[in-house]
Amino acid sequence: KQEVTQIPAALSVPEGENLVLNCSFTDSAIYNLQWFRQDPGKGLTSLLLIQSSQREQTSGRLNASLDKSSGRSTLYIAASQPGDSATYLCAVSNYKLTFGKGTLLTVNP
Amino acid sequence: EAGVAQSPRYKIIEKRQSVAFWCNPISGHATLYWYQQILGQGPKLLIQFQNNGVVDDSQLPKDRFSAERLKGVDSTLKIQPAKLEDSAVYLCASSLDLGDRGSTDTQYFGPGTRLTVL
Numbered sequence: 001k002q003e004v005t006q007i008p009a010a011l012s013v014p015e016g017e018n019l020v021l022n023c024s025f026t027d028s029a030i031y032n033l034q035w036f037r038q039d040p041g042k043g044l045t046s047l048l049l050i051q052s053s054q055r056e057q058t059s060g061r062l063n064a065s066l067d068k069s070s071g072r073s074t075l076y077i078a079a080s081q082p083g084d085s086a087t088y089l090c091a092v093s094n095y096k097l098t099f100g101k102g103t104l105l106t107v108n109p
Numbered sequence: 110e111a112g113v114a115q116s117p118r119y120k121i122i123e124k125r126q127s128v129a130f131w132c133n134p135i136s137g138h139a140t141l142y143w144y145q146q147i148l149g150q151g152p153k154l155l156i157q158f159q160n161n162g163v164v165d166d167s168q169l170p171k172d173r174f175s176a177e178r179l180k181g182v183d184s185t186l187k188i189q190p191a192k193l194e195d196s197a198v199y200l201c202a203s204s205l206d207l208g209d210r211g212s213t214d215t216q217y218f219g220p221g222t223r224l225t226v227l
Contacts, residue, residue, distance in 0.1 A: 004151070034215070043200055043218035044152070089151055096165055097216065099151025
């Protein structure tokens, strides 16, 4: 059974800092890995999708890496802003999406 | 482009009552998903439809939950009777892919329905 773990559970940083969110998964037989953002009272927004054959994906200030063999992914956020405050969820796909519990990020002005 | 629509946004019921949630996916999306997200947890897949057929309902509590997707478009998720532990946000998502070889396409999520069972 696939299990996804996200560390840390919560993170508070001052504005402008670069930060890294971590995700690990137990079964490396995945099709892809996705990072989502969830704002309070709202649904999930897909940020980045990394296919199993890829090593990383970038979108603006976000960079996600994937090491399938070791079951790890990181989401790097550069020059964080208060608007980045949200819960970030990692999910792996091996037929269906399995989510981690998320990291609650707070960026303080 | 219109996103995934869900209604109602909030629902409060007593235990043992019944409740239904509605979802309208993005036009043209073949695959529709219902997830349950309990506070502090990640979403858990309840059921996955490909057009109007069920692809995966292995985590759906079938003694009380049911879902249908008529004509391969809108979908309804029903709980009858509700229990206290059903309190959660119910998320609907859709994607372009056929879902038969894994979720290879991006899933687009609706805003969710927050259910409180008293």
